[in-house]
Amino acid sequence: xxxxxxxxxxxxxxxxxxxxxxxxxxxxxxxxxxxxxxxxxxxxxxxxxxxxxxxxxxxxxxxxxxxxxxxxxxxxxxxxxxxxxxxxxxxxxxxxxxxxxxxxxxxxxxxxxxxxxxxxxxxxxxxxxxxxxxxxxxxxxxxxxxxxxxxxxxxxxxxxxxxxxxxxxxxxxxxxxxxxxxxxxxxxxxxxxxxxxxxxxxxxxxxxxxxxxxxxxxxxxxxxxxxxxxxxx
Amino acid sequence: xxxxxxxxxxxxxxxxxxxxxxxxxxxxxxxxxxxxxxxxxxxxxxxxxxxxxxxxxxxxxxxxxxxxxxxxxxxxxxxxxxxxxxxxxxxxxxxxxxxxxxxxxxxxxxxxxxxxxxxxxxxxxxxxxxxxxxxxxxxxxxxxxxxxxxxxxxxxxxxxxxxxxxxxxxxxxxxxxxxxxxxxxxxxxxxxxxxxxxxxxxxxxxxxxxxxxxxxxxxxxxxxxxxxxxxxxxxxxxxxxxxxxxxxxxxxxxxxxxxxxxxxxxxxxxxxxxxxxxxxxxxx
Numbered sequence: 001x002x003x004x005x006x007x008x009x010x011x012x013x014x015x016x017x018x019x020x021x022x023x024x025x026x027x028x029x030x031x032x033x034x035x036x037x038x039x040x041x042x043x044x045x046x047x048x049x050x051x052x053x054x055x056x057x058x059x060x061x062x063x064x065x066x067x068x069x070x071x072x073x074x075x076x077x078x079x080x081x082x083x084x085x086x087x088x089x090x091x092x093x094x095x096x097x098x099x100x101x102x103x104x105x106x107x108x109x110x111x112x113x114x115x116x117x118x119x120x121x122x123x124x125x126x127x128x129x130x131x132x133x134x135x136x137x138x139x140x141x142x143x144x145x146x147x148x149x150x151x152x153x154x155x156x157x158x159x160x161x162x163x164x165x166x167x168x169x170x171x172x173x174x175x176x177x178x179x180x181x182x183x184x185x186x187x188x189x190x191x192x193x194x195x196x197x198x199x200x201x202x203x204x205x206x207x208x209x210x211x212x213x214x215x216x217x218x219x220x221x222x223x224x225x226x227x228x229x230x231x232x233x
Numbered sequence: 234x235x236x237x238x239x240x241x242x243x244x245x246x247x248x249x250x251x252x253x254x255x256x257x258x259x260x261x262x263x264x265x266x267x268x269x270x271x272x273x274x275x276x277x278x279x280x281x282x283x284x285x286x287x288x289x290x291x292x293x294x295x296x297x298x299x300x301x302x303x304x305x306x307x308x309x310x311x312x313x314x315x316x317x318x319x320x321x322x323x324x325x326x327x328x329x330x331x332x333x334x335x336x337x338x339x340x341x342x343x344x345x346x347x348x349x350x351x352x353x354x355x356x357x358x359x360x361x362x363x364x365x366x367x368x369x370x371x372x373x374x375x376x377x378x379x380x381x382x383x384x385x386x387x388x389x390x391x392x393x394x395x396x397x398x399x400x401x402x403x404x405x406x407x408x409x410x411x412x413x414x415x416x417x418x419x420x421x422x423x424x425x426x427x428x429x430x431x432x433x434x435x436x437x438x439x440x441x442x443x444x445x446x447x448x449x450x451x452x453x454x455x456x457x458x459x460x461x462x463x464x465x466x467x468x469x470x471x472x473x474x475x476x477x478x479x480x481x482x483x484x485x486x487x488x489x490x491x492x493x494x495x496x497x498x499x500x501x502x503x504x505x506x507x508x509x510x511x512x513x514x515x516x517x
Binding site: 048050069070071074075079080081082085086087088089090091095099100102103104146150 | 393396397400403404406407408409410411412414
């Protein structure tokens with residue numbers, strides 16, 4: 001579904017991604033894990049065309065994505081729910097969701113809105129409230145709901161658990177599983193190694209712009225080196 | 234006194250329109266457009282030229298001028314200012330400054346520094362309103378300015394493009410990830426700013442003169458209005474514009490014509506000291 005080969009990118013003289021190879025297949029959850037500042041968010045930005053790739057290639061359903069502008073990538077169905085939610089604080093919840101269908105699935109806006117409200121009853125209650133006044137958890141729901149409005153063919157979730165209470169983090173991971181249960185492939189980019197590897201089928205460990213480790217999630221969970229470095233065990 | 238206030242309101246409407254374009258571009262692109270004055274000058278020359286060449290009444294020229302300047306503004310931002318700035322706000326500032334120098338000097342080369350007017354008597358028409366005698370072109374200008382501001386407000390709040398403009402203004406990355414192209418949105422915004430200038434030019438022309446530096450007088454006041462109303466605030470520009478018009482008019486009445494503008498800058502300094510976010514500005 002999504003294939004990345006030899007991907008390099010950076011800002012100015014700094015190279016952040018130093019040759020990444022990875023893939024997401026139909027229907028799976030793939031986790032990209034790593035600490036702050038290793039390039040996770042940059043990877044997402046390159047995938048969605050906001051930051052240009054310097055080398056390598058990105059294929060989505062066989063078609064080259066690198067070099068396309070973000071709007072075309074959204075149109076192709078690769079939807080990125082960014083770190084920090086990036087909702088429109090001055091607009092209400094409903095307007096925010098409608099923006100999700102700005103470029104894609106516009107004709108089914110009404111039915112998709114209903115579907116998002118069914119997934120997140122809380123958002124229906126707050127439909128007319130300014131998005132900036134929502135709690136952190138609600139804002140994260142809104143960001144994901146906005147992504148769902150575009151009928152994603154692959155969903156990138158960047159740090160969906162960031163800043164949420166432990167209880168909400170549990171809920172968030174349960175939700176990701178539910179979204180995936182409908183067949184939606186998800187690229188989950190997280191710092192939360194343990195819980196991400198519990199729901200993912202495969203994982204990639206990003207360190208300093210390269211994948212230090214990768215493999216089936218179960219194998220990574222039991223890897224002694226990973227347990228030592230990321231879990232302190 | 235009442236007449237001075239009324240006249241101030243009428244003059245302020247034109248200021249408001251110029252400030253509206255400036256504040257819109259600032260609010261969305263987060264740049265101060267230094268070419269605003271030169272573009273107003275260009276618009277006034279265009280309106281003057283349409284009248285001189287084809288006898289087109291400036292009021293009838295409003296719609297075609299607005300459309301033409303919308304297109305001009307779109308093109309300038311999309312293919313000149315945007316690409317030349319390479320995404321750096323500091324560069325944008327210099328590019329718009331450069332643009333203003335180019336426009337002003339091109340006009341200077343073409344028309345020299347002569348001052349021109351429409352030369353029609355209609356500029357002196359007055360309307361009796363109770364005890365007051367008000368200038369008819371200014372009254373029309375007032376009505377059309379308010380209409381233009383209302384139209385702009387409607388576009389921003391109700392149309393898809395308008396909503397996209399507001400989305401990009403607040404949250405560019407979020408908008409990009411929804412498939413909104415900020416380059417297009419920036420260009421449309423710049424175009425709307427230029428369209429405001431075109432309308433203002435058509436409204437000013439019957440009572441004002443045209444020369445290659447005429448826009449600057451208005452833009453200096455417009456900057457004051459934008460700061461007074463709150464940077465990026467549309468109601469702020471409108472209310473600020475009317476307020477500044479009244480201040481100038483009353484200042485002229487009380488201090489004499491040549492000191493009329495003094496009040497504007499006193500207020501400007503007071504706002505900066507006491508309420509730097511402006512009347513309608515977001516708290517930092």
